Amino acid sequence: MTLPIELVGVTKCYGEHVAVRDVSFALEAGKTVALVGHNGAGKSTLIKLMLGVTRPSAGAVRVLGIDPVSSGPTLRRRLGFLPENVAFHPASTGREALDFFARLKGEPIGANMALLERVGLAAAADRRIGAYSKGMRQRLGLAQALIGSPDILFLDEPTTGLDPALRRRFYEILGQLRNRGVTVLLSSHALSELQGNADRVLVLNAGALIADGSLSALRNLARLPVRISVCAAHGTPDFGPEWREIEEGRATRICEPGEKLAVLKTLLPRLDPADALEIDEPSLDDLYAHFLGAEVEQ
């Protein structure tokens, strides 16, 4: 079976600037994969390369086993794309815009109303896009990407500008697509919202792939420390030299993820029932900072 997407040693230069540097990966069918990185890390360029809008300077891109640049219309009919900051002609209505894109894709326009319903735009179908909110435009963009039930979906920063409720609705739709076996590649610069939504994360930095794996694999790879804090009900806690008193009656200790349980075992018998205990696991934002933090400081 052909892989949905395969990149081998792909480099893309724009003049002097290297946007993508020797990137190789293969995606399996039916998985949701996230491309994570700062703005300008090369996420959009990678998506453009996979869509065949731009050619690689070196290396090879295969989408469903075909070179997307020379593929012609057959391959493109099987792909869906939601660009970053999707734009439509403001004077058209949502329905007209979808009808136009469905015709271009050679799909029946009769299915469009169901698509609009799916993204929650049925009531606004005949309103001008100029009067749509940012979230509505983004959802129309998603409906556009879903025309003709594509095998692979490319979503470039799909949740930027969406409020939390819409974000959740968006990931619900994505979950339904995953259940149907659609391969989804989405780019994001927020790892935290990918928890439970992405099977695999590719971390890009300055055009190079610096980490690749599931979120838990990335966590293990990063070996970020766990912070344990105790807030004593009476008096000053004194558990040993590793503990640091950060304020009156409150002590903290930083430990490796592997020694967390051992530390807790020795700590628990010495605690008073009235004491408060907090365990801070590294957040996904910490993980993000771990992989990409150096770039920010530079």
Added chain:
Amino acid sequence: MNAILTMAAKEIREASRNRWVLATTLLLAGLALSLSFLGSAPTGTVGVGSLEVTVVSLASLSIFLLPLIALLLGFDAIVGETERGTMMLLLTYPLSREQLLLGKFLGHAAILCFATVLGYGLAGIVVGLTATEATPEAIQAFATMIGSSVLLGCAFLALGYLVSALVRDRGAAAGAAVAIWLVFVLLYDMAVLGALVADQGRVLSRAAVSAMLLLNPTDAYRLLNLTSFPSVSRLAGMAGVSAQVSLPPWALLATLMAWIAGPLLLTITLFSRRDR
């Protein structure tokens, strides 16, 4: 083919939605009607003149106005979509870049054609109905004027597309479009005239002058309309010119066609090679 027509239909719908079509048609019809009524004012009367007079005045108007309208329509075609972010999405759809541009061009050309035929045609019908006599030759001259006006518009539409494919931002495209209008509509003829006066017929042969006039679509249009029909050229004061410049109507039509096809093909080539 289907993709081209879909693109064209979208252009037409968007242009009619933002009143481009209506505004252009009304402008052309209004100017055409007022020119046909005032066209004979120099002869001392205000009223509808003959069809031939209308052809002369409308052809002169078209040379200024149609290139401007067409350039305004064309300069935004590629660079505007790129800046608004709508181009990227279109490029991922199952249509080739050639189809994309041809479809857009077809749509824009249809808008120009609609506005010109309706606007000028209306004036033609009014004049034809009220004028004392409309000879078959005059009707033919009028039809030629409308048809060649559409071609003139399309030539400048193609030039607008070329500008749109060459520059990086809309502002530069607008500037370049105005420059093209100035050169082809005003400066070129002044330069040719200057050269002829300075030369006094010593070096420049008749063929050279003809060739110079073919290098500008507005000159081809002017010659086609003002010298092809004797009854018109007498009115236009071009009888002498038509004897001097030996260019048959088919050559002038071919010139206009070439001015459409050339820039359009160049635009398509540039756009298809573009790597983004």
